[in-house]
Amino acid sequence: MSATFWEQPVTVRVPATSANLGPGFDCMGLALDLFDDVTAEIISGGTVVSIEGEGATDLPRDDSHLIIASMKRTFAAMEVQPPIVGLHCVNRIPQARGLGSSSAAIVAGAMLARAMVVDGDERMTDQQLLQFVVDQEGHPDNVAPCILGGLVLAWGNPVQTVHRQVHASINALVFVSALGVKTEQARAILPETITHDDAAANSARAALLVDALTHDPSNLFDATVDYLHQEQRRSAMPQSLDLMDALRSAGIPAMISGAGPSVLVLTTTTDQRAQAAEIGERFLDFQALPVATSPSGARVLAG
Numbered sequence: 001m002s003a004t005f006w007e008q009p010v011t012v013r014v015p016a017t018s019a020n021l022g023p024g025f026d027c028m029g030l031a032l033d034l035f036d037d038v039t040a041e042i043i044s045g046g047t048v049v050s051i052e053g054e055g056a057t058d059l060p061r062d063d064s065h066l067i068i069a070s071m072k073r074t075f076a077a078m079e080v081q082p083p084i085v086g087l088h089c090v091n092r093i094p095q096a097r098g099l100g101s102s103s104a105a106i107v108a109g110a111m112l113a114r115a116m117v118v119d120g121d122e123r124m125t126d127q128q129l130l131q132f133v134v135d136q137e138g139h140p141d142n143v144a145p146c147i148l149g150g151l152v153l154a155w156g157n158p159v160q161t162v163h164r165q166v167h168a169s170i171n172a173l174v175f176v177s178a179l180g181v182k183t184e185q186a187r188a189i190l191p192e193t194i195t196h197d198d199a200a201a202n203s204a205r206a207a208l209l210v211d212a213l214t215h216d217p218s219n220l221f222d223a224t225v226d227y228l229h230q231e232q233r234r235s236a237m238p239q240s241l242d243l244m245d246a247l248r249s250a251g252i253p254a255m256i257s258g259a260g261p262s263v264l265v266l267t268t269t270t271d272q273r274a275q276a277a278e279i280g281e282r283f284l285d286f287q288a289l290p291v292a293t294s295p296s297g298a299r300v301l302a303g
Helices: 066-077 101-116 126-137 143-148 183-188 196-214 217-223 238-249 270-280
Strands: 010-020 024-042 048-053 085-091 151-155 160-164 171-177 254-256 263-267 286-291 299-302
Touching: 010 101, 010 143, 024 101, 024 143, 024 171, 024 196, 024 286, 066 085, 066 101, 066 126, 101 126, 101 143, 126 143, 143 151, 143 160, 151 196, 160 196, 171 238, 171 270, 196 217, 238 254, 238 263, 238 270, 263 270, 270 286
Parallel strands: 048 085
Antiparallel strands: 010 024, 010 299, 024 085, 024 151, 151 160, 171 263, 171 286, 254 263
């Protein structure tokens, strides 16, 4: 099917995300106020990728780059012959740290490809784009908040979502690990079965977490207890679990961010944030990164 492309470059901004949030395993995620900016334009010759910031020394600069791969899959889904693309990435989201860098890349690629086609919105609606990136990623807990912003609960196939804004008093502090852990590795060590008691306990905490994030943050500490995946991953990220334990021992709502190894703290006071930062100073392999939650998700900035 023939298509007309916009001549000017297209820029998309995509947020970092933190998934699971303790008990919300594979169904709950939060957008953070930390963004990658990605610009694509049609060029002659071969694919060109330039990268600033996170991953600049490690990420590929050819068609194997995750954004380029996502763009090509999106063009194919829209029945569009893919053009030769020049890509420039300004990366601020740490790579392989549990902050949704791969999901952000997949979303960026899909949104760039759609925005480059004159009738892209008609070829792929917002709901179709969401389903498309969920299918690429394999689960919705990062890509859904990356697209929608705020707090997102996602379930089902086809995917369905509930989108809510986070309580205004809640801010975040991320302790970014110096060492990365691949999502595949972190998922592979999870047990195949859980007890009925753990399932019931986790369901109660996940329900409480929605209320704590949107209505009554005083319950955040109790709401972020997990029974399904955090302790089970200790062997893959012992320092992360030790840091989380130290924070929670001080009464601070702390959890593994996504598949780890970064640790997310949700705070409601400056005193609580300062206390968390002080505890984090004892863990030399982590860097404290203050961030806000982001009410907005991925968006086209230009093009």
